[in-house]
Amino acid sequence: MSKIKIGILTISDRASQGVYEDISGKEIIKVMSEYISSDWTPLYQVIPDEQHLIEEKLIAFSDEEGCCLIFTTGGTGPAPRDVTPEATENVCKKMMPGFGELMRQESLQYVPTAILSRQTAGIRNKTLIVNLPGKPKSIRECVQAVFPAIPYCLELIGHPFLDTNDDHIKVFRPKK
Known part of the structure; x- marks a missing residue:
């Protein structure tokens, strides 16, 4: 079996210009x-808040690199240059709104x-794309909320079994 590829795409004008280090993707x-x-x-990869660049990179990670999962970080707020959700919607065939709903519910406990x-x-072909917030603390909280469903989702869209570390996260898979 080939190695599983996971795309991590940081969307930030300043981080892409080297103004500050990207800690969110890390x-x-x-x-x-x-x-x-x-x-x-x-x-x-770290790229600027440009919708066409985000779409191009999501397509490349999915279609050319064969990522089963892509996480984006940044560009999900209400500011004019925050266009990550629009880019995600443009490249996906199926949207998965439950992920965003659960992440917002989790974050509301804090702010x-x-x-x-x-x-x-959303899902592009056989790739699950998940938009995460830009702050490392929020990333951890949101991923902890949604990750229990991700391995099973990946199986449903055609990927092999993803082994996880039960000491860190408990995932859900229906009994067969």
Whole structure:
């Protein structure tokens, strides 16, 4: 079996220009390293808040690189340059609104501004794309909320079994 590829796409004008270090994408890699025990590799990139670039990279990670899962971080707020959800919707065939609903519900336990977040998720061919917030603490909270459903979702869209580390996360799979 080939190594599992997971795309990690940080969307930030300033991080892409080197104004500051991207810590959000690195947090996703850290969390996935804790949660996944299967052999996997991250495909990581930082790009500016440009919708066409986001769409191009999501398509490349999915169609050319064969990622089963892509996490984005950043660009999910109400600001004019926050266009990650629009890019995700444009490249996906099926939207999975439950992911965004659960992430906002989780974040609302910590900050009332969680209602401003527009994260979503969708499926492009055989790739699950999940938009995460931009702050590392929020990333961990949101991934912890939605990850229990991700391995089974990946199986349903045609990927092999993803082994996880029960010491860090409990995932749900229906009994066969």
